[in-house]
Each structure stands twice: as C-alpha cells, then as structure tokens.
Amino acid sequence: MITSLLIANRGEIACRIIRTARAMGIRTVAVYSDADAKALHVRQADEAVHIGPSPARESYLVGEKIIAAAKATGAEAIHPGYGFLSENAEFAQAVIDAGLIWVGPRPASITAMGLKDAAKKLMAEAGVPVTPGYMGENQEAAYLADKAGEIGYPVLIKAVAGGGGKGMRKVDAAADFADALASCQREAASSFGNDHVLIEKYIQRPRHIEVQVFGDMHGNIVHLFERDCSLQRRHQKVIEEAPAPGMDEATREQLCAAAVRAAKAVDYVGAGTIEFIADASEGLRADRIWFMEMNTRLQVEHPVTEEITGVDLVEWQLRVASGEPLPLRQDQLAINGWAMEARLYAEDPATGFLPATGIIANFNVKSSGWVRVDTGVSDGSEVSPFYDPMIAKVIATGSDREEARTALRNELERSSTWPLTNNAAFLYRLADHPAFAAEEVHTGFIADHLDGLIVEAVPDQSLIDAAATSLAAAERWGDAAGFRLNGPRQLTARVREGSRLFVGAIGEWAEHGAVRHWTRGDGILAVDQGASFWFTRDEPRGSAAGGVHDGAILSPMPGRIIAVDVAAGQAVTKGQKLVTLEAMKMEHSLTAPFDGVVAELNATVGGQVQVEALLVRIQATE
The missing domain is CATH 3.30.470.20 (ATP-grasp fold, B domain)
Known part of the structure; x- marks a missing residue:
C-alpha cells in the first residue's frame, strides 16, 4: 500500500483526497501557488511545497515542478485529482518514468480516449453504440457541409480535442453551417491547438447520463451504476444525481454493460466515466442512448455515486494504484x-x-x-x-x-x-x-x-422584522432615533440592506422562524432561499437619544475605498459623510456618529480593506 502521497491539485478535490488518505494512514503532501499559500488544502496536508506564481500555467500545470516536489518530500505516489494535469498522458508517463506511482489510468488509455473522433471509432469497434455522425479525416469545409446534410439538421460541430463546452456549435440549418464551422475551428485551435472537428446529430431533448467504471491491474472491471448530469448551463454541469430518474432495470443493465465494454476496450485501470447522450423524448430507452466520450479521471460529481453505493472511490483509486484487486465484485455492488x-x-x-x-x-x-x-x-x-x-x-x-x-x-x-x-x-x-x-x-x-x-433577491417582511429584532437586542436601541411606535404595543426600526432602506417591526425572534443568521460588528447577516442579506441600523449609533459609540468607524465588509471626504484633525458633525466603501458592487457611505474631530484616519482612496478594519476614529467634542 502507498504510504505517502502528493496531491497535484488544489481546493476542494485536494481536501477530498487528503481526507481519505488520512483515514488510510497515508502521509499527504500538498502543492501550492502564491495565491494558495494560506489555502485549506495546504493547512490540512502533512506537508506542503510551494511550486510557483499564482497563474496555473506557472504552477499547477508545470509537471516538472510537481514531480520535483514529490521527490523532495519522499512521496511515493502522485494523485492528480481532476482538471489541471489529470488527463495529460505525457505527465502521467513522466510520473511513471520518475519511478513514482501514478494514481490514474495508463497513459495509453488516456491517449486513446483523449480525441473524441478516435475514441468513437474505437467504441464502435467494441460494440458500444455511438451517436450518428461523421468522425473522418477529411476536414474540408464543403465535405463537412455535405456530411452534415446527410446526418440531418440540427447538427452539433465539436472539436475533437475539446472539453468544457469549448469548441462546440449547434447548427440548425445548412445556411448557417459555414460560419459556425469557421468559428468552432478558430476556438478549437486557440483552446486546444487542434482545429479538427467532428459532426454529430443534435439530440433535440437530450439527457446527459454517465456511468462510473473502475478497473484494476488484474483485468477486473466493474461499473458503479449511472449518474444523471442533465442540468447544465452552457455545457457545464450544475446539479447531478444518482441514479438517473426514469431509468428501468433493463435499460440500466444494457447501458452499464456497454460502459464496461468501453473500459475493457482500452484496458482501463482506475476510476473513469463513460458519458452517454440520451434521446429521452419517449423516456429512457437503450436503443436511444449513445456513447459521447470518456473522462479518464475522477469526476467532480463522484460523491453521488459514493453515496448510493457506500464506496469511497478515492480509496479504491489508492488501492488499485498500489496493485491491489478491486475491493468488490460486480455482484457485490448495489444501489441504495x-x-x-x-x-x-x-x-x-x-x-x-x-x-x-x-x-x-x-x-x-x-x-x-x-x-x-x-x-x-x-x-x-x-x-x-x-x-x-x-x-x-x-x-x-x-x-x-x-x-x-x-x-x-x-x-x-x-x-x-x-x-x-x-x-x-x-x-x-x-x-x-x-x-x-x-x-x-x-x-x-x-x-x-x-x-x-x-x-432579484428581496428580503420579505418577516426577514426584515427578524433583522430589526436581532439588531435591537444586540444594540439596546431602546428609544434611539429611527424607531417609532406603530400602534400601542409595537416598536419599529429602520434598517438598511446595502443601498435599500426597510422598516421592521421589533418583536420576539421566535416569531420570525428559523432563519439562519450571523451577527458581527454592527450588522446582522440573514439568509433566506439561498440569498444573503446584510442588515445594519439606518441611524448611526451614539445618537442623541442615548446610544453609545466609541467613535471607531469600522469597515462593515471587505471592499475598496473609493472616496475619503475628511482629513485628519478635521472637525465633523453628526451624520457627515467620512468614507465611501465599494463592496459587493454597491457603494456604502460611512458617516460620523456624533459631532467631533477626526482623531485617526486610516482610509486611502483605492485601498482594499477587510471586514472590521478601522477606517476612521472620531473624538467627540465637549
């Protein structure tokens, strides 16, 4: 078993891998750029190595630096996570050539599935159904236009080396084909260094369904059922789920068997995903589901498969990379x-x-x-x-x-x-x-x-009332300015949320439900339906009605100073504008809480400030 592991990635996936490695007793090494010096994955790893400036091309995408970091720290293996170098066959081979363990598929498998046209030919030969289309070498515009006509519009033009929604154009009519082709080829050349394209039949009401596969070095390959990734924006997945809605057992069996055949065709080792496109206009049917591509790595959405199978896919990756057989047979895997x-x-x-x-x-x-x-x-x-x-x-x-x-x-x-x-x-x-x-x-x-x-996110009245109540309790407003009696028993207060002004009723917090809230400084954060609202009092503290204020003007949130309207030693009056802060795409004016003199001024135009940074201190005049 691997005893030490370098994670050639950052952020969420690095933390995810560290969690499993720690549970298995494996020492972890993180790598980080300038921007990530204080990142969570750096703090969680047993050791961390700086690999360069913030741009990924100068740090996380430099294979030589990552291999050098592994050797310098005594790491036995490298896990690439997803993205960055995870599907780079040359990097995988360099890791192996350096005498390290590559936690991923064989470089040859990555290469075989890296180009969409070649992969589809290979899949067709393996008996895996592929989308009707053209994947040939002839890239002349007129020839491609003829093929599009044979396939039938609408069609999809796709860069053979594409990914992430780039190098992809839908064409609805023959008259639009030439311009779409030229645009797709330019983007493909710029993004991938390869302007070759393939043409597919465009599925009118498609669903994106993928199958998790896993292979070991002993010839065993299993599937861990399907995921539905149909909720997408510009070809980027947004919500994924497992299993796929509407999938019957007979269709599932045929789909997953096709995925296993695809993995066997490239002698696959490790975690991989076979992606399919389905014409679901009449429900999910095996004869209307076609191979689209293979991702030769762990997927972002792998947790949904873990949750329905009870399998830790990262643990399986590490065991397989160590030479162990798959922990479970196909008949031992089930959806729960x-x-x-x-x-x-x-x-x-x-x-x-x-x-x-x-x-x-x-x-x-x-x-x-x-x-x-x-x-x-x-x-x-x-x-x-x-x-x-x-x-x-x-x-x-x-x-x-x-x-x-x-x-x-x-x-x-x-x-x-x-x-x-x-x-x-x-x-x-x-x-x-x-x-x-x-x-x-x-x-x-x-x-x-x-x-x-x-x-537009607008707080409802109950949320405004809750904010007024919480602020009143925290600051003991009592009869402070901004309150008014509204009826014989109800006290109200004006509260501000960004540039918007609201009037809230003060009552018991319990009256307003279980809204998640968080108080800091002189405001309250309330969250409702995924929207965050930062409420503050409309009136500055320290009013003539008896509030207390020490004269410290703190930044209510991280932002940039765009205006400073006072100078050190200047006399100011209550309510006079002192500083304007730009934060969350809005301007926030900070004013004097009472008459006095600017005793301290730390704000400068253009300066970036953090939450609760002291910007101005006002000393009260007698």
Missing part, C-alpha cells in the same frame, strides 16, 4: 437510496454568471445527517481570480429522489458565503422548481426556465 449534488460557485447569475472573487467572512454550508459538503474553503478563505470559482459541492441523500431533493433544497436555502457573491439562490430555485421535482430533466432545462431562476 438517492443522491444529488449542487455545485456552489462564486459567481453572479444576475450578470451572466460572471465569476466573483474576494474573502469569505462567513462560510455557512454545513454537513449534517442528510447532507455532505465537500469544500476547499473556510471562514477567512480567499477566492482568487486565478482558478475555477467553485466554492463547494453540496451533496444531499435520501431514501428516494424526493427526500434527496428536499434535503438539497433545504441546505441551499440557508447556505452563506458572505460577502462573496454566489449562486446559492439560483441553485435553490432550481432544486425547488416543480418541473425538476417532476423529473422533467434535460440539458436545456435551465435555459428554458432561466427567467424564473434568476430574479
């Missing part, structure tokens, strides 16, 4: 229950899913009895612009699909990565959608329902 996974990203759905960056002050996505959270972040972690913005994977389980869906929705409803913008509210609406609950899944689902999935 249902699992769903949602990918929590630092991105803003309202702006076309643009990635977000920043420091997470409050990470509140927790594992529980029905929910597993795989992540590479914690409170204080920074999401940088250099890598994929995935924050965590939220995996929910249940005895059936509805239990798993409900558990996933409930966890997403109260998830927080404040103040970092995330897609939790989008995921919550997706998991809560009636059509999703009714199993109406297909790859166009998100596009069809996008208007209802991306809406």
Whole structure:
C-alpha cells in the first residue's frame, strides 16, 4: 500500500483526497501557488511545497515542478485529482518514468480516449453504440457541409480535442453551417491547438447520463451504476444525481454493460466515466442512448455515486494504484437510496454568471445527517481570480429522489458565503422548481426556465422584522432615533440592506422562524432561499437619544475605498459623510456618529480593506 502521497491539485478535490488518505494512514503532501499559500488544502496536508506564481500555467500545470516536489518530500505516489494535469498522458508517463506511482489510468488509455473522433471509432469497434455522425479525416469545409446534410439538421460541430463546452456549435440549418464551422475551428485551435472537428446529430431533448467504471491491474472491471448530469448551463454541469430518474432495470443493465465494454476496450485501470447522450423524448430507452466520450479521471460529481453505493472511490483509486484487486465484485455492488449534488460557485447569475472573487467572512454550508459538503474553503478563505470559482459541492441523500431533493433544497436555502457573491439562490430555485421535482430533466432545462431562476433577491417582511429584532437586542436601541411606535404595543426600526432602506417591526425572534443568521460588528447577516442579506441600523449609533459609540468607524465588509471626504484633525458633525466603501458592487457611505474631530484616519482612496478594519476614529467634542 502507498504510504505517502502528493496531491497535484488544489481546493476542494485536494481536501477530498487528503481526507481519505488520512483515514488510510497515508502521509499527504500538498502543492501550492502564491495565491494558495494560506489555502485549506495546504493547512490540512502533512506537508506542503510551494511550486510557483499564482497563474496555473506557472504552477499547477508545470509537471516538472510537481514531480520535483514529490521527490523532495519522499512521496511515493502522485494523485492528480481532476482538471489541471489529470488527463495529460505525457505527465502521467513522466510520473511513471520518475519511478513514482501514478494514481490514474495508463497513459495509453488516456491517449486513446483523449480525441473524441478516435475514441468513437474505437467504441464502435467494441460494440458500444455511438451517436450518428461523421468522425473522418477529411476536414474540408464543403465535405463537412455535405456530411452534415446527410446526418440531418440540427447538427452539433465539436472539436475533437475539446472539453468544457469549448469548441462546440449547434447548427440548425445548412445556411448557417459555414460560419459556425469557421468559428468552432478558430476556438478549437486557440483552446486546444487542434482545429479538427467532428459532426454529430443534435439530440433535440437530450439527457446527459454517465456511468462510473473502475478497473484494476488484474483485468477486473466493474461499473458503479449511472449518474444523471442533465442540468447544465452552457455545457457545464450544475446539479447531478444518482441514479438517473426514469431509468428501468433493463435499460440500466444494457447501458452499464456497454460502459464496461468501453473500459475493457482500452484496458482501463482506475476510476473513469463513460458519458452517454440520451434521446429521452419517449423516456429512457437503450436503443436511444449513445456513447459521447470518456473522462479518464475522477469526476467532480463522484460523491453521488459514493453515496448510493457506500464506496469511497478515492480509496479504491489508492488501492488499485498500489496493485491491489478491486475491493468488490460486480455482484457485490448495489444501489441504495438517492443522491444529488449542487455545485456552489462564486459567481453572479444576475450578470451572466460572471465569476466573483474576494474573502469569505462567513462560510455557512454545513454537513449534517442528510447532507455532505465537500469544500476547499473556510471562514477567512480567499477566492482568487486565478482558478475555477467553485466554492463547494453540496451533496444531499435520501431514501428516494424526493427526500434527496428536499434535503438539497433545504441546505441551499440557508447556505452563506458572505460577502462573496454566489449562486446559492439560483441553485435553490432550481432544486425547488416543480418541473425538476417532476423529473422533467434535460440539458436545456435551465435555459428554458432561466427567467424564473434568476430574479432579484428581496428580503420579505418577516426577514426584515427578524433583522430589526436581532439588531435591537444586540444594540439596546431602546428609544434611539429611527424607531417609532406603530400602534400601542409595537416598536419599529429602520434598517438598511446595502443601498435599500426597510422598516421592521421589533418583536420576539421566535416569531420570525428559523432563519439562519450571523451577527458581527454592527450588522446582522440573514439568509433566506439561498440569498444573503446584510442588515445594519439606518441611524448611526451614539445618537442623541442615548446610544453609545466609541467613535471607531469600522469597515462593515471587505471592499475598496473609493472616496475619503475628511482629513485628519478635521472637525465633523453628526451624520457627515467620512468614507465611501465599494463592496459587493454597491457603494456604502460611512458617516460620523456624533459631532467631533477626526482623531485617526486610516482610509486611502483605492485601498482594499477587510471586514472590521478601522477606517476612521472620531473624538467627540465637549
């Protein structure tokens, strides 16, 4: 058995591998770039090695540095995780040539399945059904246009070396083919250094179904059933589940048998995934499910398979790489229950899913009895612009699909990565959608329902009341400015959420339900339906009505100073604007709590500040 392991990756998957390795008594070595010096995977590993600047091409994608780190630390094996160098046959061979154990398939298998056209030919020869299309060497535009006509529109043009949705174009009519082909070839050449394409029949209402396979060095290959990854956005998976909704046993048996044949065709060792495209217009049928591609690595969505089979796939990887046979035979594997996974990203759905960056002050996505959270972040972690913005994977389980869906929705409803913008509210609406609950899944689902999935997050009145109540209890507002009597027994207060002003009723917290909340400094974070709201008092503390304020003006959240309106020693009056902070795409004006003098000024225009940083201190005048 391997006794020491270097993980050639970062973030969530590095932490995931460390967790299993530690349980097996294996010493772990992390690698990190400048941006990841304080990352969670670095802190969790037994040892860590710096491998270069923040850009991946200068650190995580430099195989020589990773192999050197393994040798310097005495690591016996290298696990590539997913992404980066995980499907790089040259790197796999270099690891082996260096006398190290490669935790992955043989380089020849990676090469065989790396080009989509060659892989499809190989699969067809192995008796695996493939999508109707053209995968030949003739790349002349006129010839390809003729082939598209023979296949029948709509067709899909795909880069043979593509992945991640790049180098892919749908063409609905012959008149559009030439322009789409040229665009696809340019993107393929730029992204993959190879402009060759293949053409497939475009499936009108497709489902993306994949089968987890596993092989060992003794010729044994098994499947661990299927996953449905149909909920996608721009060909990127969003929510995955296992097993696939609507899959009957006869279809499952034929599909999984085809996946095993595919793995055997390349003498596969380790964890791999055979991806299929299904025409589900008349339900799932074996004669309408075709091979699409093989991923020769561990998949991001592997936890849903682990949850329904009880198998730790990383443990299997390490045992197989050590030369052991597969721990279980095919007849010992079975499906138990249902699992769903949602990918929590630092991105803003309202702006076309643009990635977000920043420091997470409050990470509140927790594992529980029905929910597993795989992540590479914690409170204080920074999401940088250099890598994929995935924050965590939220995996929910249940005895059936509805239990798993409900558990996933409930966890997403109260998830927080404040103040970092995330897609939790989008995921919550997706998991809560009636059509999703009714199993109406297909790859166009998100596009069809996008208007209802991306809406402005507005706190409802009960949440505003809860915030007012919590702030009142924390700050002892009493009769402070901003309150008014509304009826004989009800006290109200004005609260601010970003640039928006609300009036909340003060009462007992219990009246407002079990909203997840978090108090820090002079505000309260409340989370509802996946949306985070940071509430503060509208009136500054230290009002004439008797509040107390020491004159310290602290940054309410991480952000950038865009204006400083005072100077040290300057006299100010209560309510006068001191500093303007830009955070979470909004401007926040910080004002003087009382009349006084600027005794301390730490804010400079353009400066980046963290939550609770002291920006200004006001000394009261007599």
